[in-house]
Amino acid sequence: MDIRQVANRNKYDLAASSYDLIAFMLSLGQARKLYEEVAQNLDIPADGTVVEFGCGPASVVPSLLRVIDDSAKIIGIDFSQQMIAIANRKKAANGWHNVQFECMDMYDFSPAQKVDAVVFCLALTAMPDYQKALDHALSILKPGGQLLIVDSIPLHFKWYHPLTNAYIYLKSLVVGAKPVAEIFEYIDQKTIAVEKKTMALGVYTLIKSRTPQ
Ligand SMILES: C[S@@+](CC[C@H](N)C(=O)[O-])C[C@H]1O[C@@H](n2cnc3c(N)ncnc32)[C@H](O)[C@@H]1O
Structure with a gap:
């Protein structure tokens, strides 16, 4: 594990x-804008399921709820108990009937049925091993599902x-992330059908793609 990611769970708590x-x-x-961008690019069927790791x-979640159908479902996964406690309070306060949060390591999440989309928003580089995280995400997606x-x-x-890479690196020291360009190659x-869009002068990149059919 990269030194920047030591004790991440406690830090997030x-x-x-x-x-x-x-x-x-x-x-x-830019955070709000990033969330809106994720939502605008999400593509699931009316009764589909999206998992956010x-x-x-x-x-x-509020941005995702604005674009999905009322019968679609959001499952949020996080290994920080404090994060999930806040998420559940927001769910209760807002009556999000089609949203479910689970406190667990993302690698332990295995849905009964494969899902339509997996989202990592500001989270993939927070995972100790991006290849393992992506492999797990792909393993729970339906054929043609969206990453x-x-x-x-x-x-x-x-x-x-x-310059932007220098900012990304400095930010990684604070947030405990491991930003590596190899993520694109992987x-x-x-x-398939990989599309990329840079935002905030390249400090952020949105990547959307699909699992092979
Ligand atoms: C930077 S936050 C992103 C939160 C939110 N998605 C956003 O866009 O603002 C990264 C989150 O990933 C969670 N996380 C890191 N590694 C994880 C793992 N292995 N399993 C589940 N959650 C994890 C952390 O607890 C933290 O809440």
């Missing part, structure tokens, strides 16, 4: 109550990317 503020600041005010305190990721991943095709190898 401690950060849970102020997570939304921390996310707002570290994303340079590393859902935190349900920060993305949707937003994260800070180093880029190398614009003149200013060394997704290209394992999935």
Whole structure:
């Protein structure tokens, strides 16, 4: 495990109550926009199921609920008890009848039926092993299911990317992430119909793709 990711679960427990503020600041005010972007790119059937790994305190859920059908379902998974406690409080306060949160390591989540989409929002680089995390996500997706990721991943095709990469690296020290460019290659190898969109000068990239049919 990378040194930046040691004791992550305790750190997320401690950060849970102020997570939304921390996310707002570290994303340079972009967090809401990122959540909306995830939602706008989500593609599931009317009665489909989307799983969000590393859902935190349900920060993305309100945006997802705005785009899915009332009969579709959201399952949020997070290994931090404090994050899930906040997520469940939001669920109760807002009457989210089609949302379920589970406190567990994402690798232990195995749904009875394969799902239509898996989302990692600001969460993939928080996982100690991105290959293992992606393999697990792909294993629970239906053929043709959607993989949707937003994260800070180093880029190398614009003149200013060394600057954005420096910010990504500094941020990783604070949040305990491991941002590596190899994530792109792995997704290209394992999935099809890969599309990428950079945001905030490349500090964030949205990746969407599908499992082979
Ligand atoms: C940066 S937060 C992202 C929260 C939210 N998705 C967002 O976009 O703001 C990353 C989350 O991933 C969770 N996480 C990290 N590793 C995990 C694992 N192996 N299984 C489940 N959750 C994990 C952390 O507890 C944390 O809540």
